[in-house]
Amino acid sequence: MSITVPSPDKGSATSVPASFRPSGSGLLPGIPAQPAPEQAADASGRPGTRLVPAKIGRPGRIQTVYIECPEWCETDHSEREGSLDDVMHYGSADSVLVSTLTDDVTAHGELHATIAIDPAASDHRLRTAHIVVADGQPTDAYLSPEMGEELADDLIAFAAQLRHKARLVRLFNQARGEA
Known part of the structure; x- marks a missing residue:
């Protein structure tokens, strides 16, 4: 079964399988067809990644698109992002807390490590998978x-x-x- 989507020049029509549909509501010729959710998980075609739904856009103009996401990523991309440039990927964090015998309530220090990718980072090194080490300070360490x-x-x-x-x-x- 297929549906017919008008092409941008409105003079011809393109046949699109029913399992693919435009994102958002209605047929928008300027937006490529997106895989149905049941196909998205296996459609990325790149080892170690999967396609997941992400909500992108301003309030009142949110679209659901499918983005390539690393298998280790635990970020819920269904939370709204302003644009695709805002999408980042984070794995689970491993943490160690430094206790002190003079304070039973508060840790003296902490150290956290996670895997991350910022696909739209201005620094090209952050666009590849890297390790982020954080210690609660304003800046983090980014490790190859x-x-x-x-x-x-x-x-x-x-x-x-x-x-x-x-x-x-x-x-x-x-x-x-x-x-």
Whole structure:
């Protein structure tokens, strides 16, 4: 089954399969046909990605379009974005909190890491998948895969030294009868 969509010059008609339809309401010849939701998940054709619906536009003029989205992305793109340039992709965040024995309620510090892509970033390096490391400060660190591996190695070494210090403190306190 197919439907007929008028072409922009209104002189001829293009046949479009019924499983594809224009985004938004009505037939808009200037907007290419979009895959139906059931086809969108497998239609991207690029490894590691899928097509997902995204709501784009100003209030009262919102259109649903299908965008290529990395499989690791956990962002709900059905929340309205102003334009396609505003769409970003984020994976799940891994976090570590630094507690302090002088405050049972508030963490002294925190560190978060996630995978991200900003397809419309002015910096071309942010248009590819990268790791974002955030510590609650106004600016984040953006890491290439190599930088991420180097930081992981440094954190493993730091963790080994931290464990060594914890053992020294425990032994010291035990020897003094304070543990």
